[in-house]
Amino acid sequence: MLNAADADALRADQRAWLKTRDDCGDLIHGDPPIYADVFACLREQMTARAAILRAIVAAKQFSK
Numbered sequence: 101m102l103n104a105a106d107a108d109a110l111r112a113d114q115r116a117w118l119k120t121r122d123d124c125g126d127l128i129h130g131d132p133p134i135y136a137d138v139f140a141c142l143r144e145q146m147t148a149r150a151a152i153l154r155a156i157v158a159a160k161q162f163s164k
Contacts, residue, residue, distance in 0.1 A: 110156070121145045 102110065124141035128134070 117149055
């Protein structure tokens, strides 16, 4: 169970990560649009985020 401070910190961290993830959409280019760079960016962001969340849960350290 998370205390209020840890929940707030984790929520803020998730919101910051969502912005980073959403920035992958800026990589769309071409006419017609080419999405390969976007997919690569999303794959990289998701892989990195999953690793961070696994480490946070393993350490049970939710606040930075």
